[in-house]
Each structure stands twice: as C-alpha cells, then as structure tokens.
Amino acid sequence: MRALLALPAALLAGTLHAHALSHTAQQGSAVIVELRYGDGSPFSYESAEVYRPAESVPFLAGRTDANGRLAFVPDRPGDWRVRAFSEDGHGGDFTVAAAPEGGASAPSAGLGTVGGLAVGLSILFGLFGLWSLFLRKKS
Amino acid sequence: MTTYTTRFLLGFGLAGAVGAAAAHDLWLEPAPGGFTVQYGHHPQLVSHGGETRIAYAPSIVKSALCVDAGGSQRPAKLGSTYPVRLEGDCAVAYVLTSSGYWTKTTAGTKNLKKSEVTAPLSAWQSFESVKQIVAWGDGASKPLGTPLEIVPADNPLVLRDGDKLTVRVLANGQPVPNAVVTYDGKPRGETGADGAVNIRVKHGGMQLVQASVRTPHAGPEADEVVHTTALSFVLGAAQ
Numbered sequence: 001m002r003a004l005l006a007l008p009a010a011l012l013a014g015t016l017h018a019h020a021l022s023h024t025a026q027q028g029s030a031v032i033v034e035l036r037y038g039d040g041s042p043f044s045y046e047s048a049e050v051y052r053p054a055e056s057v058p059f060l061a062g063r064t065d066a067n068g069r070l071a072f073v074p075d076r077p078g079d080w081r082v083r084a085f086s087e088d089g090h091g092g093d094f095t096v097a098a099a100p101e102g103g104a105s106a107p108s109a110g111l112g113t114v115g116g117l118a119v120g121l122s123i124l125f126g127l128f129g130l131w132s133l134f135l136r137k138k139s
Numbered sequence: 140m141t142t143y144t145t146r147f148l149l150g151f152g153l154a155g156a157v158g159a160a161a162a163h164d165l166w167l168e169p170a171p172g173g174f175t176v177q178y179g180h181h182p183q184l185v186s187h188g189g190e191t192r193i194a195y196a197p198s199i200v201k202s203a204l205c206v207d208a209g210g211s212q213r214p215a216k217l218g219s220t221y222p223v224r225l226e227g228d229c230a231v232a233y234v235l236t237s238s239g240y241w242t243k244t245t246a247g248t249k250n251l252k253k254s255e256v257t258a259p260l261s262a263w264q265s266f267e268s269v270k271q272i273v274a275w276g277d278g279a280s281k282p283l284g285t286p287l288e289i290v291p292a293d294n295p296l297v298l299r300d301g302d303k304l305t306v307r308v309l310a311n312g313q314p315v316p317n318a319v320v321t322y323d324g325k326p327r328g329e330t331g332a333d334g335a336v337n338i339r340v341k342h343g344g345m346q347l348v349q350a351s352v353r354t355p356h357a358g359p360e361a362d363e364v365v366h367t368t369a370l371s372f373v374l375g376a377a378q
Contacts (some may be wrong), residue, residue, distance in 0.1 A: 001249065037162075037323070038162065038321070038326070039319070039351075044243070044250065045243065045245045045246065045247055045248075045260070046242065046247050047247055063245075063246075086247060086248045087241075087247060087249060087250060088238070088241050088248045088250070088265070089162055089193070089247050090162050099167045
C-alpha cells in the first residue's frame with residue numbers, strides 16, 4: 001500500500017539542484033495529537049517531541065501548530081511518547097498507542113529518487129509497449 | 140494512554156487525541172518555624188502524575204502575609220534562597236509570586252514583555268498566589284484583602300472525604316463572578332455573582348483549590364494580567 005502511494009510521488013519528485021531539496025506530497029496515515037490549555041485554548045507554537053517506543057532520541061522535534069496540534073507518521077507499533085512543553089511551565093508528557101498504516105510491521109524505507117525514476121520509466125516503457133502491440137494488431 | 144481506532148478521513152489518515160497542557164502548582168510546605176514555598180507538581184495531587192519540584196528564582200516571591208490565630212495580619216519574613224522560607228507561626232499564610240511578563244510568539248512563549256518581541260501574538264503579566272490554612276479562625280474565614288484569594292465559607296479542616304465546601308473568589312475583597320474554580324487541576328464550577336462556588340473534596344490529605352482570573356493590562360507591555368490563586372489545607376488537620 002505504501003509502495004503504491006509512493007509511486008506517483010516518486011514520479012512527481014522535483015529535480016535536485018545543488019542546494020535545492022526535492023519534495024513529495026503523499027496521502028497517508030498520520031497520528032494527530034491536539035493539546036489544549038485548561039481553559040480550552042490551543043497549546044499553539046510550543047515545543048513538542050515524539051519518541052518511538054522505548055527510544056530516548058526524539059523521532060520528531062518541533063512545535064505544535066496554530067491549533068495546538070502535532071502530527072507524526074508511526075513506523076512501528078507500540079506506545080509512542082509525546083512531550084510538549086512551554087517556557088512558562090505548561091506541558092504534557094504521555095504515551096499514545098500507534099501503529100503504521102495497514103499493519104504492525106514497519107514499512108520499508110521506500111523508493112529513493114533513482115529507484116522511483118527507474119520504476120516510473122519501466123511503467124512508461126511498459127505502457128508504450130502495450131500501445132505498440134495495440135497499433136500492430138490494428139494494422 | 141490513548142488508543143486510536145479511526146485512521147482514515149478524506150484520504151489523509153488521521154488519528155487524533157486531545158490532551159491538556161497542565162500548569163504547575165504553587166504550595167506552602169510546613170517546615171520548622173514556618174513554611175517553604177514550593178513550585179511544581181504536588182506529590183498528593185495525583186492527577187498531575189507524580190511529584191515534581193521545580194527550582195525557581197527567589198526573586199519571583201514578591202510578598203507574604205502571616206495571620207495568627209487571633210486574626211492579626213502582618214508581613215511575613217521571607218528568605219532569599221531557594222526554596223524561599225517563610226518565617227512565622229501562622230494560622231494562615233499567604234504568598235504572592237510573579238514570574239513577570241510572558242509573550243506568545245510563533246517560536247513559543249517567551250518570558251519577555253510584548254514590546255521586547257518581534258511579531259508578538261499575545262502577552263500577559265503573570266501572578267500566582269497561595270493561601271494555606273493551618274488553623275481555623277478569623278484569619279481564615281475573613282478576606283485578607285489581597286489582589287486575589289479564595290475564602291472558604293466554613294472550616295475546611297473538619298471536612299471528610301466526599302464533603303461539600305463552599306468557597307468565594309475575591310479580588311481585593313470584592314467578589315469575582317464567572318471565575319472557573321478547579322480542584323486537583325480539574326474545573327469544578329464557575330463562580331456566581333457573589334463569587335461563590337461549591338466543590339466536593341475527593342480525597343484525603345493535601346487539598347488544592349485554584350482559580351484563575353484574567354483582567355486587561357493597563358500598559359503596552361502586555362494585553363492582560365493573569366492571576367492564579369490557590370487555597371490549600373490538609374483534610375482532617377483539625378482532628
């Protein structure tokens with residue numbers, strides 16, 4: 001499932017220049033955690049960290065968004081630790097049970113740019129071959 | 140722990156949960172000849188998930204009052220090192236702290252005035268206070284006249300687990316309507332026009348009733364003043 005989703009993304013990957021970054025936009029599964037103050041207002045723009053189960057190096061380090069949300073894409077099942085904290089003393093430290101989309105196993109590393117292009121070219125060649133066969137039969 | 144069951148919404152797989160960002164507590168801990176001012180998560184406030192004591196700058200402690208058993212009020216002597224020590228044989232002790240100005244930015248909340256930050260989103264001046272009732276009497280039943288305080292209607296030291304307690308939230312002796320009052324960090328009600336609200340004590344030991352009030356700030360340093368006050372007492376301390 002993930003590989004299928006990755007295909008169009010790989011085909012749409014931008015060209016890499018010296019200091020440029022390629023980017024992809026994927027539709028997939030994410031865990032969204034929303035944090036609010038006691039009065040219900042969003043815990044926005046504050047520091048947040050997400051840890052894989054039983055790991056001490058953050059899987060994600062960043063900030064909550066304007067709505068007090070943070071999102072991560074789990075790559076293994078288990079209890080993921082979420083820490084969010086602000087300089088003025090508010091914060092939370094808890095776990096959420098999460099698993100990768102479609103099952104308990106971690107997804108493969110996915111297709112790299114070169115691999116994606118190779119697969120994309122293979123598909124194009126395949127489509128061209130089918131089109132040639134169709135034209136040959138017609139004539 | 141939160142378990143997710145729903146994963147797909149409109150093509151994007153979303154699983155969500157809402158968590159509350161807990162604040163820290165201010166409390167007074169009995170010590171020989173007085174109290175120490177503590178900040179963090181009180182060990183008996185189970186909803187906060189464990190004891191934490193946070194070292195603070197002694198300069199945040201602005202003033203303290205000590206009320207004796209007869210109801211006489213006087214400024215209490217304060218120490219200058221962490222944890223700040225409040226001297227005195229007090230039936231009621233009150234401490235006011237302020238961590239200064241705070242400004243929300245897209246890079247988090249900063250301990251700075253609004254005018255000291257580029258592109259501020261909102262700003263406030265923060266005050267926290269706590270009143271500890273050790274013995275019931277005039278000092279505990281009458282307002283101290285502080286900027287913000289919680290006054291119990293009856294002697295809370297004789298309550299038992301499950302009993303109801305009426306408290307009033309007062310600012311400079313005047314009732315504060317529509318203030319949300321929390322118990323163990325959870326909202327339990329909103330004050331009426333007379334500043335009163337009923338709560339029910341739910342466990343033994345240390346009790347912490349809190350209220351937070353927001354008022355407009357007069358100067359350009361902040362948008363509002365946020366004052367959080369606490370009333371603390373030990374259930375069954377009168378027995």
